[in-house]
Amino acid sequence: MIQRRPTHLLFDFFGTLVDYSPSRTEQGYQLSHALLYEFGGQLGYERFLEAWSATSAQFDQHSALDDREFSMADVTTAFLHAALPREPTPGQVDAFVKTYLAEWSAPVRHPAGIDVLLEGLSSEFRLAVVSNTHSPTMVPEHLTAMGVLDSMDAVVLSVDVGRRKPHADIYQAALHQLAVSAQDVWFIGDSYEADYVGPRRMGMEALLIDPQGKASVPLHHRLNTVFDLPHRLSLTLPDLLSRDTQLPPTT
Numbered sequence: 229m230i231q232r233r234p235t236h237l238l239f240d241f242f243g244t245l246v247d248y249s250p251s252r253t254e255q256g257y258q259l260s261h262a263l264l265y266e267f268g269g270q271l272g273y274e275r276f277l278e279a280w281s282a283t284s285a286q287f288d289q290h291s292a293l294d295d296r297e298f299s300m301a302d303v304t305t306a307f308l309h310a311a312l313p314r315e316p317t318p319g320q321v322d323a324f325v326k327t328y329l330a331e332w333s334a335p336v337r338h339p340a341g342i343d344v345l346l347e348g349l350s351s352e353f354r355l356a357v358v359s360n361t362h363s364p365t366m367v368p369e370h371l372t373a374m375g376v377l378d379s380m381d382a383v384v385l386s387v388d389v390g391r392r393k394p395h396a397d398i399y400q401a402a403l404h405q406l407a408v409s410a411q412d413v414w415f416i417g418d419s420y421e422a423d424y425v426g427p428r429r430m431g432m433e434a435l436l437i438d439p440q441g442k443a444s445v446p447l448h449h450r451l452n453t454v455f456d457l458p459h460r461l462s463l464t465l466p467d468l469l470s471r472d473t474q475l476p477p478t479t
Contacts, residue, residue: 232433236381236408237457240393241359241367244454245374247337251435252284255322255335260328267320269311276311283307295385295395300325300362305326322447322462325437329363344377347457353471358384358415360422361391382406394426395420403430416457418427424449435460 242248249255250336259277283306287298304324308316316324349355357380359367364366364387384402387394387453393399403410410431417423418437424445427434436445451457 232411234352234353234414234433235412236356236406236414236417237329238356238402238413238427238432239454240359240419241357241370242418244423245326245342245357246370247339249335252281252332253401257328257331260324260331263324263327264308264311265352267308267316267324268313269308271311277282279311280307281283283310286449290391295392297360297390297392298362299364299387300329302329325469326362329366333366333370338370338374339455341418341455345458346376346379348458354381354401354408355379355405356382356384356406358393360386364388394429395421396426396430399427399430399432416451
C-alpha cells in the first residue's frame with residue numbers, strides 16, 4: 229500500500245482525463261484533404277491518408293530513438309513539401325495544422341463528472357497535466373472546454389519541453405514548474421512506460437489505469453479508471469471524500 233501523503237497529483241491527459249483514438253486516419257479528414265487540394269495537391273483521399281500516415285510514422289521512428297518531440301508544424305511542413313508542387317508557405321502550414329487538429333480532436337470525449345473530480349481534488353492537492361502532444365494548444369483548449377484549466381497549477385507538454393514521456397526531462401520540467409520534490413508526487417496515467425515506469429524512475433509514486441490488468445504492476449498501483457482515484461487516496465487520506473462531491477460510479 230502507498231503510505232506517503234502526496235501534495236501534488238500529476239495526470240496524463242489522453243486516455244486518462246479524456247477518451248480518444250490515437251489513429252491518424254479513422255477520425256475522417258475530408259476538410260484537411262480539401263485544403264490540400266486548395267493548395268495544389270493532387271492526392272486522392274485514400275492516398276492522402278496513406279502519405280500523411282507514412283510521414284508521421286517517419287517522425288515517430290526518429291522520436292523513438294531519443295524521445296525527442298516534434299511539432300505538428302514539423303510534420304505538416306514535411307508532408308506538404310512532398311505533396312505540393314511548390315514549397316508550402318507558413319500560412320499554408322498553419323492552416324493545415326489548424327484544420328487537421330480540429331478534425332483529429334473532434335471525437336475526443338470528456339467523461340461525465342471529470343470536472344467535478346478534478347475540482348474536488350484541487351481543493352486538497354495541487355494538480356498538473358503532463359502530456360505527450362505535438363500541439364502546444366490542444367490540451368489547454370480541452371482543459372478550458374472541460375472547465376478545469378483553472379484547477380491546474382501547470383500544464384507541461386512534450387512539444388514545449390522538447391522531449392516526450394518517458395524521458396526524464398519532461399518530468400523534471402513538471403517538478404521544476406511546481407517547485408516540488410518527486411517524493412511528494414503521485415503520477416496517474418494509462419501508459420505503462422510513460423506514466424508508470426518513467427515517473428517511478430524519477431522517484432514519484434505512480435498509479436496505472438489498467439482495468440484489464442495487462443501490465444505487471446502491483447494491484448495497489450492499478451486503477452480501473454481515473455474516477456477510482458479518490459477512493460485510492462482515501463486509503464491514506466480518510467477525509468478526502470468527506471465533502472459533498474458527487475462522482476459517477478466506477479465500473
